[in-house]
Amino acid sequence: MLSLLLLIAGAPLQADPADTAVVLMYHRFAEDRYPSTNIRLEQFQAQLAHLKEHGYNVIPLAHLLAAFNDGRALPERAVVITIDDAYRSIYTVAHKLLRDYGFPYTVFVATDPVDDGLTAYMSWEEMRELEADGVSFANHGAAHRSTSEEGDYASEDERLALVRADVERGWQRLSEELNPVPGVFAYPYGEYDAATAGLLKQMGYISFGQQSGAISTASDPRSLARFPMTESFGGMDQFRTKVASLPMPVLEVGPWDPVVTTRLPKITVTLGDTHSGSPGSRAQTFRQERYEFRVLVDPFGTGQPRKSSAPPARVV
Numbered sequence: 001m002l003s004l005l006l007l008i009a010g011a012p013l014q015a016d017p018a019d020t021a022v023v024l025m026y027h028r029f030a031e032d033r034y035p036s037t038n039i040r041l042e043q044f045q046a047q048l049a050h051l052k053e054h055g056y057n058v059i060p061l062a063h064l065l066a067a068f069n070d071g072r073a074l075p076e077r078a079v080v081i082t083i084d085d086a087y088r089s090i091y092t093v094a095h096k097l098l099r100d101y102g103f104p105y106t107v108f109v110a111t112d113p114v115d116d117g118l119t120a121y122m123s124w125e126e127m128r129e130l131e132a133d134g135v136s137f138a139n140h141g142a143a144h145r146s147t148s149e150e151g152d153y154a155s156e157d158e159r160l161a162l163v164r165a166d167v168e169r170g171w172q173r174l175s176e177e178l179n180p181v182p183g184v185f186a187y188p189y190g191e192y193d194a195a196t197a198g199l200l201k202q203m204g205y206i207s208f209g210q211q212s213g214a215i216s217t218a219s220d221p222r223s224l225a226r227f228p229m230t231e232s233f234g235g236m237d238q239f240r241t242k243v244a245s246l247p248m249p250v251l252e253v254g255p256w257d258p259v260v261t262t263r264l265p266k267i268t269v270t271l272g273d274t275h276s277g278s279p280g281s282r283a284q285t286f287r288q289e290r291y292e293f294r295v296l297v298d299p300f301g302t303g304q305p306r307k308s309s310a311p312p313a314r315v316v
């Protein structure tokens with residue numbers, strides 16, 4: 001099975017319509033041995049200073065959920081800070097910095113590693129301490145298993161039942177230990193397929209992936225984009241652009257399922273005027289147009305562009 005994550009990054013437009021947000025995703029802080037999931041201390045400090053100096057409104061995840069569920073307005077320049085996996089460096093490094101800036105944040109916790117007492121993770125007691133200090137927690141499943149993982153399943157129903165059971169068990173353990181934010185999920189590894197995304201929606205969850213992009217309240221709540229913040233993607237030149245991004249007005253992506261079965265899938269993206277932002281904003285000037293292109297999937301991760309890859313072709 002080949003997994004393809006569509007990257008529909010937000011364009012750094014100047015307008016600031018009030019129904020958009022940028023969600024940041026972190027894992028580890030100042031744990032320089034793990035560069036693919038870590039943000040270095042000086043990078044993180046520079047990012048937080050940038051958010052404050054440039055008037056970004058860092059809002060709690062619950063506020064963003066209320067925008068989706070109840071139409072609550074978002075402030076301009078809204079940013080949401082999320083941290084996956086509950087590593088100890090949240091407790092030892094990140095919390096004090098975030099608290100000093102008064103920035104709320106949410107930790108997506110996979111509960112099994114915590115229950116197993118793995119020392120890389122915070123204990124429940126430490127998380128309760130953070131919760132008392134205003135930190136919120138949310139569901140990341142129990143076993144930290146990819147929801148699109150191939151396995152030895154007798155049927156698709158059995159596969160989905162296992163995903164459901166893991167999400168339910170994660171929520172149950174989290175609720176026994178903390179007062180988590182209901183109705184929001186982060187896919188482990190950012191991986192999902194159309195069936196599991198549909199299941200999460202049916203279970204009442206709004207779900208986050210790990211694909212880059214800004215979001216709006218018109219974004220598909222089965223897989224909301226977040227900008228991963230790591231050593232190689234966390235430099236200030238990139239950060240400045242990412243937090244200033246606005247979402248592309250995507251009406252439809254086909255196929256929606258990020259799991260593809262061919263090496264050269266055809267992707268169709270329809271852009272249109274989905275924006276309900278402030279009148280006259282540049283984000284409203286998109287005409288409805290359809291773009292078609294092929295993406296060469298490289299399951300061996302060589303990272304080398306292949307000559308057979310077709311350039312993007314526009315089909316209006």
Ligand SMILES: [Zn+2]
Pocket residue numbers: 084085110140144187188189
């Ligand atoms: Zn995770």
